[in-house]
Amino acid sequence: MNDPGEAIAVSPLEAWVARLLTTLASDLPDAQLAPEAWYRRHQALPLELASLQVMQLVDLIEASFEVVLSSLDVTRVHFATPAAIATRLRQRGVG
C-alpha cells in the first residue's frame, strides 16, 4: 500500500494510454468523458460516440504495437481505466 502523500507510480504504458484517452476525449463536444463512462448507457452521456471512440483507441493501439485486439480484449473489465487497459496490453505481450 502506498504511504499517504506518496506519488502512485504510473507505468509508461499506462501513461501512454492515458494520453491517448485525453486526446480522444477532447474530440468530443463534451470533453468530460471518463474512460469508465464509455460503457455507460446513453442517458449518462451527452453523445453516444463512446463506443466508436473505443474503436479509435483500438486502432491507435494496434498501429503503435504489434498486436491485434479482439472482442476478448475490448470488454468492460479490460477497458475500464487506463490502468486496466495497460494491464490487458501487458497480458497480450505489449510494453
Added chain:
Amino acid sequence: MNGSRTRLRVTHFAGVYLARIAVHLPTTRVTTHALAALMGVDGDALIRLTGILERPVAPPEHATSDLAIAALRGLLDDATPSRTSEIDRLILATVTPDHPSPATAPLVQHQLGLGHAPAFDIAAACAGFVYALDLAARALMTGDRAVLIAAAECRVRTLARATPGVRVLFGDGAVAALVTGETTNLRLLATGLGADGRGHAAVRVEAGGSRLPTSTATLAEGLEALRMEDGAHVFMKATEAFITLADDFLNALGLTLDDIALVVPHQPNVRILERVARLLRLPPERLVITCDRLGNMGGASVGVALASALSEGRIHPGDKVLLLTAGAGYTAGAALLESVAPMPLC
C-alpha cells in the same frame, strides 16, 4: 447439392443463377451533418467515427412493402409477360415489416400480381439477403422454376429515439433478385449460414414483441428503438464475424481469398469494413463499400452493394464473388457467386 458441417452450414449448389438484380433507393438523402444538427451533436465527429456521409430515407407514405415492390417491379418490368406466372415463390427478408403481423410478403405478392405463389418473410437481420438466396436455391433444387427474393428495410423512422451513435448508422432501401435454374449471369456456387444466439441481446429492439409488448412504460423508456448496449464490443464481434466467416467458408470450399476477385460485405459502417480489410489484407479494389453514401440498410445492404459493383463494371465473366454478411442475432451468411456473363441491370 450437398452439405458439410463446420461452424457454418455449408451447401454447394449446381444450376442456380441470379438472373437479374434490381435496387430501389428512396430519392431523399439525409446527410450526416443534417442528422447531427437534428440531434444536437457534432456532425464532423459522427462522420469521422463512422465514415457515413449520407443515407437514403423513405418518404412518410412508404413502408417496407413499398420499397420491396419498387425493387421487384424493376425486375419484372424487364421480364417477359409470362415470367410472373413462372414465379413459384416470393421470399422477403426484413426486420422492419409493415406490421408486426401478418408478414409483409403476401402484401407484396398481391401488389405484384403473383397469383397464389407462396410468399413469406424471413427475419435474419443483416444476413437476410443471403439467407433468402439460400432458401431460394433450395426451392429450385426441389422443383421451383423461379423464385423472387427481396431484402428491404424501412428503418430510419423507427430510430427517432435511438442514440445518435445508433441513429447515424442506418438508411432505407431495398434490393430484389430473380433466382432461376436457367443459365444466366451470376451462378451460385455455395452458401454458408450460421447463427450464434449468445449474442441475441447485443443488438435488439426490446419492446413490441411477445416478451415485452408495447405499453406506455416501454414507450416512456424508448424501448421501441434499436439499441446496442455495448457498441465497442459489438464492433469487435462484427469484425471478427466477417473474418471468421470468410475463413470458415472459404476453407470449407477449399479456396482462399486469393481465389476471390471481389468481396461484397454487408455494410455496417465504413470503419468496421476498413478494419476487416486491414486484418484480411484485402486491397480496396477488391472490397465493395457503399455505406459511406447509403448507410447500413440491414438485410438489403449486401444485395445493394452487389448491384453497385455490377453497375460499376467491377465484376467480370469468370470472377468469383464472395458475399459476407453478419447481423443481429447473431446471424451470419456467406455466398460464393461466379460471373458467367455480364448481368443486365434493371
